[in-house]
Amino acid sequence: MPSPAGFPFSAVVGHADLRLSLLLNAVHPAIGGVLVRGEKGTAKSTVVRALAALLPALAVVEGCRFGCDPAAPDPGCPDGPHLEPDAASRPARLVELPVGATEDRLIGSLDLERALTEGVRAYQPGLLAAAHRGVLYVDEVNLLHDHLVDLLLDAAAMGRAHVEREGVSVAHAASFLLVGTMNPEEGELRPQLLDRFGLTVEVRAARDVDTRTEVIRRRLAFEADPAGFAAGWAAADADLAARIAAARAALPGVALPDAELRRIAAVCAAFDVDGMRADLVLARAAIAHAAWRGADAVTEEDVAVAARLALPHRRRRDPFDEPGIEQDQLDQALRDAAEQTGEPERTDPDPDPDPGPDGPGGGAPDPGDGPADDSGQSDSPPPDGPAPEGQDTQPKGKGGGTQAPATPDPAFTARLLQVDGVGEGAPGRRSRSRAGSGRALRAATSQGSGIHLVGTMTAAAPMQLVRGRSGPGLVVRPDDVRRAVREGRESNLVLFVVDASGSMAARKRMSAVTGAVISLLRDAYQRRDKVGLVTFRGPGAEVALPPTSSVEAAVARLRALRTGGRTPLADGLLRARELLRVERLRDPRRRALLVVVTDGRATVAARPGGDAVADAVRAAGLVAADGVASVVVDCESGPVRLGLAGRVSAALGGTGLRLEELSADAVAGVVRAARAA
Known part of the structure; x- marks a missing residue:
């Protein structure tokens, strides 16, 4: 019977593959869960939450916080041993893991209340324990912090959660149906976690008018009378629940x-x-x-x-x-x-992917809810079709002409480029940061985040006799409290400024440049960075991609990049400076790393009648004055080199690298971007 507060599963219009995937996992949880990919506003979360009402009730050991099965209790259960357990019944749980959850909330931690009042080390279970034999649902799973992803991977692989922290050593069963939803526009999922999902479904809103009309009609009816609407679909949901139970029973045969x-x-x-x-x-x-x-x-x-x-x-x-x-x-x-x-x-x-009857009211077929077209976008525009907005389609020629996008060289493993110092940005895997989670370095009286339990108890313990403690537990004073100083890794905003002028294309270097930048973008994807792309060619610079978490979008824009024309290097740097200024206002804690890819041969001045190279150096100095960490990738080649990219690098106060030095295989060690004082 569905909860009156929830939208009924049978009332969802269309999304046949999504409903079928969830139902198959309900029949056979060992499939490994479902990843739901789709644009915003397509009822992804609604369908997942409605699933819980269809799952059969569970027999559990009465009083066990870990949901042990009375027929086969976990021999290592922290609440065990369950020798002759009493059985109880409860509904299957759908446990939601928020994107901003802490590590303690996910895997559990020391029970602080009992530790301080009773003086015992007791374990407080987390969300993994609550989700055992149920559903663990992660909305926006692609935005989940990396340290939580690592814990999920371990639990999903082994079916157990291991807790080793703050003097607590516990292992308990954590077998769950993992369901995640995500919008690909906000960035992709790490390959390791992607492979843990058994099935995946692409969803998109229907384009059929009748289908969209039916969606609106049902949603408005639900909002007007949730209980009455659910009652109208109770029979259809009950039929699905019975069919799940029957399929589970038939599965072994x-x-x-x-x-x-x-x-x-x-x-x-x-x-x-x-x-x-x-x-x-x-x-x-x-x-x-x-x-x-x-x-x-x-x-x-x-x-x-x-x-x-x-x-x-x-x-x-x-x-x-x-x-x-x-x-x-x-x-x-x-x-x-x-x-x-x-x-x-x-x-x-x-x-027939239809998971069940339409139920009362009848569901119109939804041709738009099937899997999205997977043909992908072409790396270059069709010969006779319109070009993407803002893309130059002039034929190849002299002077201001353009050349078609170059085929990138094979990508390689890029060496680490990172911002010097210690930041406080969003969790990631690039630069050092003071973190709210991660490895605790030490206990401190003022700085830090969260309570350092061991440090607090150690500070309070020697004072118990003086404070007259007579019973169990510790007498803790405010000056005993110690905070945990943690160090982790942060993600950065990596802004690429790419020279697409004729001087790059004329020497047929653009394929090598594109391959190198794609390698850096892959590195940014792995390190959870935001990325942006500024290109300059012809009369000026343009923001090809505003800063975004979708690194895939940057790769698509780069692969479609056309080259040719003169070299407005100063304008490219100034445009990047303005973009970084706006981003600092939006997210002041996220530090930026500017990666300039050019041969330095500026030919367009920032001012009428000015010197192009001098203006580029002056623009670089303005960027350096803003305290932006930078790396200049020098693409100049040939027997005669002018070293103009080196002048720009010096003015930026950053690190200069040759194009071939970007490969981690070619050059050992870590490159730290020099940050201006």
Whole structure:
């Protein structure tokens, strides 16, 4: 029975693949969860929250904070041993992990109240314990802090959570259905966490007028009378809940024929996925789909549905590859796999992804809610089609002409560029920072964040006799409190200023430059940075990409970059300076790293009649005066070098590097950007 406060699962219009993915995981939790990717406002969170009402109730050990199963209690349960446990029943939980959650809240910590009042070391469970045998839901999972992602990875891999902190050493079961939602515009997910999700679904709003009308009608009806609306869909939700329970019961009896097992292996091999997790997930999803439709054996139909849901996020060979699988690619892989099964090829499978009846009111079909078009964007505009906004389409020529985007050289592992000093920005993996979480260096009386429990108790312990303590626990005074001084890593704003003038293209260096910048962008993606892109060519500079967390967008803009014309280096630096000024107002704690990629051959002055190189040096001095850390990548080549990029680097007060020195394999060590005083 759905909660009157929640939108009923059966009342959701469209999103067939999303509903099916959630239901298959409800039938077979070992599939590994669902990642829901989609634009904002597409009911991702609504559907996930509605799932909890359909899950069967759980039998738990009465009084156990970790939700142990009475039939098979965890022998290592901190609340155990459960020798002859009393059973109780409770609804399955959907536990939400906020993006800003702390490490203590996720894995648990020392029970501060009992430690200070009773003088005992007791463990206070966290969200992982609460989610055991239930659903752990992370909205905006791509924005989750890295240290929380690491903890999730460990728990998801082992099915247990390990806590080693503040004198507490605890391990407990933490097996949960992981469901995450994300908007790709806000940045991609780390590959390690991406692979932990069993299935992935792309959702987008319907473009069909009838479907959108039905969505509005149902939502307004729910807001006007939540209880009455839920009651109208109670029967449909009850039918789904009963079907989940029946499929769970039938699951052990579903056979996986050897022919279909070989088909699964052949399809995964055809898409060249990493490791064996995809094969296992695909097999489990196919079994669950067979149980869901009431079959006693897996068929090609089940394999086709499972492959469509399990493989799109696993075939990405590079963080900047477009996710997804085109249907014709999947059909071809299934046809090719038929040769491995030893059975006649089955053509045109017609799986029905509809997870259940439409329920009262009837749901209009939603052609816009299927998987998004995965064809991706071309690296260059079509020959006869319109160019992207702001892109020059003049043919290649002399003077102010342009050249088509260069094919990037192969990317490499970039060496670390970081801002010197210690900042206080958002958590990341680039520069040193004073962190609210992370490794505690020491206890201090004033500076720091959060209470350093061991330091506080150590300071209070010698004073207990003087303070006349007569019972258990510690007598703590305000001057005993110690704060934890922590050091971590922060993310930065990495602003690229790229020379796209004719002097770069004429020597056919743009492919090497593009490959190098893409390598730096990949490094920024891994270190959770925000990035921006300023380019200059012809008469002036433009902001090709305002600062964003979507590093993929920067790569797309860079790959479509056209070159040619004169070199307004001064204008590029001034435009970057203004952009950084605005960003400091928006996010004053995030430090910036300016990466200028140029050969330094300025040919356009900032003032009429001025000297182009002198103006560029003057602009660099203005940027340096703002205290911006900088790196200048010198792209000049040939037997005769003017060293103009070195003059710009000196004026910026930053570090100068040759293009070939960006590779971590070519040059050992860490480059620290020199920060102006």
